[in-house]
Amino acid sequence: MNCVILISFLLQLYGFSGANSLPESRIEIIKAGQKALMNGSWNEARKLFRELYYRDTTDPVGYLMRAAALHAEMMDREENLYEDEFKNLCDSIGLSAEKKMTACSSSDSALYFLCLGHRSAYRSLWETRFGSTISSISYGMKARRKYQAGLKCDSTLYDLYLGLGSYHYWKSVKSGILKFTGLLKDEKEKGIREVRLAADSALFSRATARSSLIWILINERQYDSAIDLCREMLAEYPDGNSFLWPLAEGYYKSGNYDSSAAVYGRLLERLRSHPGNYYNVIEAAYYLGQSYDKKGQEDNNPQLRQYLNSIYDDIPSAIRRKQKSKIRVLTGRH
Numbered sequence: 001m002n003c004v005i006l007i008s009f010l011l012q013l014y015g016f017s018g019a020n021s022l023p024e025s026r027i028e029i030i031k032a033g034q035k036a037l038m039n040g041s042w043n044e045a046r047k048l049f050r051e052l053y054y055r056d057t058t059d060p061v062g063y064l065m066r067a068a069a070l071h072a073e074m075m076d077r078e079e080n081l082y083e084d085e086f087k088n089l090c091d092s093i094g095l096s097a098e099k100k101m102t103a104c105s106s107s108d109s110a111l112y113f114l115c116l117g118h119r120s121a122y123r124s125l126w127e128t129r130f131g132s133t134i135s136s137i138s139y140g141m142k143a144r145r146k147y148q149a150g151l152k153c154d155s156t157l158y159d160l161y162l163g164l165g166s167y168h169y170w171k172s173v174k175s176g177i178l179k180f181t182g183l184l185k186d187e188k189e190k191g192i193r194e195v196r197l198a199a200d201s202a203l204f205s206r207a208t209a210r211s212s213l214i215w216i217l218i219n220e221r222q223y224d225s226a227i228d229l230c231r232e233m234l235a236e237y238p239d240g241n242s243f244l245w246p247l248a249e250g251y252y253k254s255g256n257y258d259s260s261a262a263v264y265g266r267l268l269e270r271l272r273s274h275p276g277n278y279y280n281v282i283e284a285a286y287y288l289g290q291s292y293d294k295k296g297q298e299d300n301n302p303q304l305r306q307y308l309n310s311i312y313d314d315i316p317s318a319i320r321r322k323q324k325s326k327i328r329v330l331t332g333r334h
Contacts, residue, residue: 026052026061033065037072038207038233040240045069060097060115063089071122076241078279080130086122093119106153110160113150117143117163140167158201162209165194169216192216207233214246223254241267252287261291278315279323282308286326305331 029052036045046069053062067089070082097112097119104112124139147163169191195216198209210233217226230247237243244267251260268284275281289304308330320327327333 026055030061030065033069034207035237037069038237038240038242040076040242042069042073045072058096058100060093060100060112063092063096064115064118067093067119067122071126075125075129077276078129079277083126083130086126090119090123110150110154110157113146113153114157114160114163117146117150117160119143120146121163140171143167158198159205161194162198162202162205162212165191165196165198166212167191168194173219192220207237211242211246214243214250218246218250218253221253223250226250227254241270248284248287252291255294257291257295261288261295264288264291275311275314277319278311279319281311282315282319282323282326282330285330289330309333 029048033045033048033052036042036048046066049062049065049069052065056062067086070086070089074081074086093115097115101109101112120139120143124136124143127133127136127139143163144167147160147167150157150160151164168187172186172188172191195209195213198205199213200206202209210229214226214229214233217223217229227247227250230243230250233243234247244263248260248263248267251257251263264284264287268281268288271281271284285304285308289301292301292304308327312327312331312333315323315327
């Protein structure tokens, strides 16, 4: 998973406030599933969220958590592994949430708007990675509307601010000329405040909000703050790669090439045993090589070149095309 996955208007969202709406036993499953996702334990997360679903097959939360697990793995591995199942779960989230909202309190409506917002956010990110840019924008706007509707029902549901804040920030920094022509408002600072609020106050989405905040800090060139937060999160979730990628990038962009080489090397060692479609292997190897070059250790590159040439035939043709320039640098192939 590199920054392209996460630098978008919304990141993966796994949790809920509204504790009064969910039994404690189900909340504990959500917490355990979130920890499994953050540590990259995909099978464990899917098992936990299937249990959540079977406890109440009419509740959109069960569908949403299952979709979250599939979405997280696809984004992390840069592979469209579960398209049909993922889309079917998104459809089920909508149907079950809308049905629940026909007879519930305003507070519970906020929770179901959160579900609907997350559903559209996941679809937007999936479209960004594997589908249509136009569809991604459309789903993003739908997500924003659902989060806004949720806040009207319950302004203390702080998990909603993560979705809105991420949307406000990334659409502002990525809008380009549209912002300067007045067609889109610059809401970057508002977005940062909202993400910070979620990072501080959300009941279950704090880890995800902090992940989102890390990428915002990197984009704002506040590298020391991003690195400190990465270290804090790695202490809590040491087995996943979610916080190693931004840690490596923070070191690299701040010019600390000794540390970036160490972290990219750590990532590459993990990925070599589970290379998937090799996209992330190439990412880690490329920036490891760049870190060596920038600290004047070009003699390390022959080992990287030898490794990349040894796996070249295993890399799918689509990934070769997508990573063509980096493969050329790493292997010397034209």
